[in-house]
Amino acid sequence: MPKPASSKLSEVLLRYESDILATWMQLQLSAVKHRGDLIKNSDLREQSARFLELVREGVQTGDPNVQSGAAWAATREMLESLSRSRAKLGFTPAETASFVYSLKAAIFERLREEMGSNPQALVTEIITASELLDVLGLLTMEMYQKGREGVIARQQQELMELSTPVVMLWDGVLALPLIGTLDSGRTQVVMENLLQRIVETGASIAILDITGVPTVDTLVAQHLLKAVSAARLMGADCIISGIRPQIAQTIVHLGVDLGNVTTKATLAEAFRVALNRTSRRIVDADFQASTTGA
Amino acid sequence: MTASQGEQLPIRTSEEVVVVRQAVRKWAVAAGFSIIDQTKVVTAASELARNTVVHAGGGTVLIEQITSGERRGLRLTFEDSGPGIPDIELALKDGYTTGNGLGLGLSGSKRLMNEFVITSTVGHGTKVVATKWK
Ligand SMILES: Nc1ncnc2c1ncn2[C@@H]1O[C@H](COP(=O)(O)OP(=O)(O)OP(=O)(O)O)[C@@H](O)[C@H]1O
Ligand SMILES: [Mg+2]
Numbered sequence: 001m002p003k004p005a006s007s008k009l010s011e012v013l014l015r016y017e018s019d020i021l022a023t024w025m026q027l028q029l030s031a032v033k034h035r036g037d038l039i040k041n042s043d044l045r046e047q048s049a050r051f052l053e054l055v056r057e058g059v060q061t062g063d064p065n066v067q068s069g070a071a072w073a074a075t076r077e078m079l080e081s082l083s084r085s086r087a088k089l090g091f092t093p094a095e096t097a098s099f100v101y102s103l104k105a106a107i108f109e110r111l112r113e114e115m116g117s118n119p120q121a122l123v124t125e126i127i128t129a130s131e132l133l134d135v136l137g138l139l140t141m142e143m144y145q146k147g148r149e150g151v152i153a154r155q156q157q158e159l160m161e162l163s164t165p166v167v168m169l170w171d172g173v174l175a176l177p178l179i180g181t182l183d184s185g186r187t188q189v190v191m192e193n194l195l196q197r198i199v200e201t202g203a204s205i206a207i208l209d210i211t212g213v214p215t216v217d218t219l220v221a222q223h224l225l226k227a228v229s230a231a232r233l234m235g236a237d238c239i240i241s242g243i244r245p246q247i248a249q250t251i252v253h254l255g256v257d258l259g260n261v262t263t264k265a266t267l268a269e270a271f272r273v274a275l276n277r278t279s280r281r282i283v284d285a286d287f288q289a290s291t292t293g294a
Numbered sequence: 295m296t297a298s299q300g301e302q303l304p305i306r307t308s309e310e311v312v313v314v315r316q317a318v319r320k321w322a323v324a325a326g327f328s329i330i331d332q333t334k335v336v337t338a339a340s341e342l343a344r345n346t347v348v349h350a351g352g353g354t355v356l357i358e359q360i361t362s363g364e365r366r367g368l369r370l371t372f373e374d375s376g377p378g379i380p381d382i383e384l385a386l387k388d389g390y391t392t393g394n395g396l397g398l399g400l401s402g403s404k405r406l407m408n409e410f411v412i413t414s415t416v417g418h419g420t421k422v423v424a425t426k427w428k
Binding site for chain 2: 184214250254
């Protein structure tokens with residue numbers, strides 16, 4: 001068995017674990033950085049107890065290699081899942097790392113009480129504990145960063161894969177509210193869905209609403225143009241809505257020709273056009289419906 | 295002309311094209327661009343980033359905030375080590391494509407930006423420097 005690197009620290013952690021935990025909890029709950037809005041006290045207590053236990057075990061082995069030593073593997077793992085979950089919950093990097101750094105004060109206080117009569121030894125122990133927690137704190141920051149990147153990538157994935165239901169706005173009028181980016185293969189599926197619904201419902205007008213599409217570039221334009229011509233083959237005319245002024249200008253500069261497709265700024269305007277067009281054809285039925293008070 | 299701040303990003307996948315767009319939008323907002331100019335820069339960046347993925351198999355973009363006297367601007371430098379463009383003039387023609395696109399990405403992004411310089415060596419790669427002034 002390797003000789004404990006710091007027998008006094010190890011001893012204090014073992015003997016006063018519950019006292020240290022109590023002090024640490026108090027410190028965390030009263031800290032400016034405490035996010036009671038993001039984490040329950042009971043969860044924080046559980047995480048704190050677990051982390052302190054792991055630190056105690058790590059210190060007892062005497063392995064100084066916190067970064068990659070086997071004795072610290074469980075501690076690193078715990079910090080990894082903690083920083084990942086905090087990144088997801090919305091903690092900042094500093095708020096996340098303060099979990100580790102705030103333990104310092106609780107341990108120092110205990111060491112001071114134990115070793116107050118021997119300042120020389122006290123300083124040595126404090127430095128040891130401080131270095132240890134600094135490394136663990138830095139690791140937490142790093143892991144947080146990685147977790148954060150994962151969150152961003154996942155959010156984008158979710159955004160792209162958001163299912164886009166085809167809605168029946170009115171008899172014969174379908175709408176496809178596109179939301180997110182059309183860069184993924186998913187777009188193909190969405191467009192095929194639209195064609196399928198046109199066939200099923202016999203709709204004569206389909207509104208492609210791009211209000212929720214942040215950037216309209218040649219790829220998006222190509223998807224739209226393809227959908228328009230395929231819909232036409234199925235007997236439905238398309239209206240593209242959600243063309244904001246900045247999008248209209250950009251499309252013109254790009255040189256994209258939306259041909260003879262009707263475009264509107266909002267879905268509501270497109271719907272009005274669609275109603276006008278369809279009622280022209282089903283004017284009798286409409287008239288009857290309104291006279292019977294429907 | 296001086297670059298004050300910047301950020302470099304990899305462009306290897308269509309997901310990363312999305313990331314580039316978001317980063318460029320952030321920089322365009324920070325530079326104080328109008329909504330219309332933000333949209334133009336982001337759209338041009340989207341085209342050039344996708345060309346990097348589709349035609350060159352990946353590369354990088356450097357986004358820089360630049361100043362020249364009183365003027366502020368955003369400079370985008372796309373670099374790849376793909377097959378290169380044999381005839382740049384032809385590639386810049388509306389509708390010219392070697393793939394199955396609309397052939398408007400390159401010419402369109404040139405129109406959306408204020409300065410646009412392509413250098414390319416067949417077999418070595420392509421570099422596009424596109425600048426938008428506020
Ligand atoms: N980074 C690059 N490396 C190699 N070739 C390129 C690169 N960028 C563009 N090209 C060539 O220039 C042509 C024109 O590019 P452009 O972006 O205008 O059209 P596209 O990408 O084919 O279609 P889209 O309209 O969807 O952008 C491409 O088809 C390709 O042959
Ligand atoms: Mg292109």
